[in-house]
Amino acid sequence: MRTLITNGTIVNADGSTTADVLIDGETIAVIGADLARAGLTADETIDATGRYVIPGAIDVHTHMELPFGGTFAKDTFETGTRAAAFGGTTTIVDFAVQGKGQSLRQGLDAWHAKAEGNAVADYGFHMIMSDVNDATLAEMDGLVAEGVPDFKLFTAYPGVFYSDDGAIFRAMQRTTRNGGLIMIHAENGMAIDVVAEQTVAAGTTDPIGHGLARKAVFEGEATSRVIRLAEAAGSPVYIVHLSAREALDEVRAARDRGTKAFAETCPQYLFLSLDDLGNGFEGAKYVCSPPLRTKDNWDELWAGLIRDDLQLVATDHCPFDFEGQKDLGRGDFRKVPNGLPGVEDRVDLLHDGGVVAGRITRERWVEIISSAPARLFGMAPHKGSVAVGADADLVIYDPNRRRTISAAAHHMDVDYSCYEGREVQGASDVVFSRGSVIVRDGAFTGRKGHGRFLKRAPADYARMA
Ligand code: URP
Ligand code: ZN
Ligand code: ZN
Numbered sequence: 001m002r003t004l005i006t007n008g009t010i011v012n013a014d015g016s017t018t019a020d021v022l023i024d025g026e027t028i029a030v031i032g033a034d035l036a037r038a039g040l041t042a043d044e045t046i047d048a049t050g051r052y053v054i055p056g057a058i059d060v061h062t063h064m065e066l067p068f069g070g071t072f073a074k075d076t077f078e079t080g081t082r083a084a085a086f087g088g089t090t091t092i093v094d095f096a097v098q099g100k101g102q103s104l105r106q107g108l109d110a111w112h113a114k115a116e117g118n119a120v121a122d123y124g125f126h127m128i129m130s131d132v133n134d135a136t137l138a139e140m141d142g143l144v145a146e147g148v149p150d151f152k153l154f155t156a157y158p159g160v161f162y163s164d165d166g167a168i169f170r171a172m173q174r175t176t177r178n179g180g181l182i183m184i185h186a187e188n189g190m191a192i193d194v195v196a197e198q199t200v201a202a203g204t205t206d207p208i209g210h211g212l213a214r215k216a217v218f219e220g221e222a223t224s225r226v227i228r229l230a231e232a233a234g235s236p237v238y239i240v241h242l243s244a245r246e247a248l249d250e251v252r253a254a255r256d257r258g259t260k261a262f263a264e265t266c267p268q269y270l271f272l273s274l275d276d277l278g279n280g281f282e283g284a285k286y287v288c289s290p291p292l293r294t295k296d297n298w299d300e301l302w303a304g305l306i307r308d309d310l311q312l313v314a315t316d317h318c319p320f321d322f323e324g325q326k327d328l329g330r331g332d333f334r335k336v337p338n339g340l341p342g343v344e345d346r347v348d349l350l351h352d353g354g355v356v357a358g359r360i361t362r363e364r365w366v367e368i369i370s371s372a373p374a375r376l377f378g379m380a381p382h383k384g385s386v387a388v389g390a391d392a393d394l395v396i397y398d399p400n401r402r403r404t405i406s407a408a409a410h411h412m413d414v415d416y417s418c419y420e421g422r423e424v425q426g427a428s429d430v431v432f433s434r435g436s437v438i439v440r441d442g443a444f445t446g447r448k449g450h451g452r453f454l455k456r457a458p459a460d461y462a463r464m465a
Helices: 077-086 104-115 134-145 165-178 189-201 208-213 216-233 245-256 267-271 274-278 280-286 296-306 346-356 362-376
Strands: 002-012 015-024 027-032 044-047 052-055 057-062 089-097 122-128 150-154 181-185 237-239 261-265 394-404 423-433 436-440
Touching: 002 362, 002 394, 015 362, 052 362, 057 077, 057 346, 057 362, 077 089, 077 423, 077 436, 089 104, 089 423, 104 122, 104 134, 134 165, 150 165, 165 181, 165 216, 181 216, 189 208, 189 216, 208 274, 216 237, 216 245, 245 261, 245 296, 261 296, 267 296, 267 346, 274 280, 296 362, 346 362, 346 394, 346 423
Parallel strands: 002 044, 002 052, 057 089, 089 122, 122 150, 150 181, 181 237, 237 261
Antiparallel strands: 002 015, 015 027, 052 394, 394 423, 423 436
């Protein structure tokens, strides 16, 4: 199958140009002016005049079917990748989980079983390590070789995913030898548990207590600590879902002194705030960790994205229904499952709040949603750019179309939207995954099982600023 996309504005991280794109099979075969006149033929031609042609977006932080708080994140690999595709995201990297007492292999096999034959677009895995010991440290090398080169450890959630400093340091040391990357959920979980207990004892049991107990200073402290551990180990480190100025200051200071510290933020920290947690139990819809912060953090995070102290935006997509899941925490905010839906809305929220609002260029937008994730997580040059030879993961994007975000219209398998009623400018019209159209004008045209596991190479962090 050959598809010719004519007259679109190709937007890559390093510049934009108006040209045609010829897709042959699964890859981009030719980019140039007036390809039909040059004699190139195709089975289908799509006129993209007035629209962008961008690389399929890549979300490197999702949790399909994550077990959490006595329940499971609702989206499966089928529903989650399908929803992602509607929003222009053609690749996800999900977190496989090593449960306590399990091997990494058991956790990884379980995630392969969830995804294989179900995903509608390509996917990779990071590995959550809940149990760092001699055996699991040794297993890390094998996972790197198998294309799962990143490991998430937590200074949060004592008794669940928590690792102490020694465990984190040992894992970091291991990556200096095997080339992998340690990703950290950086909040001081021990201190948070103390304050959370005091908050409940003082009578605050509604979700606002979640935001009050998980103080920004606890995120700043943990971020500083793990960066120092990485410096001592001589390893790079990646901070996931960074939410607050206190943590960003630590990443910026580390980068200024030459440390290979990288970080992502998420749309919820750019567009939502502590106020959303405050509406009685409705606030449970906004319970995630780190929690939503005060609005004065928004400009700080945008500045971090502009200056590249934050390299990318991922979603931390982890959806729980309000009815039947979030309400496990009625009467005690500590029991609300942590996580928000978002995989479908990231591209448009960032276009609207970033490009349309004049905060970032359209090229930086493409960089933070696609090119930087591809580069940092070993998917370039196949993913993350519109280039000859790359996978034809492409989006024909209308930068002027407006839509209103709503649970009634979204495709994520969850009964509410954090952005209900918000109008955004910019929307994905046609979405290609390796040359196949999987979404066209609001209809799903893809296939369950089309998505393939991506064996990712460790990135060359030493060469990354
Ligand atoms: O609240 C969140 N972030 N839930 C998902 C698990 C995690 O910590 O990333
Ligand atoms: Zn986390
Ligand atoms: Zn997460």
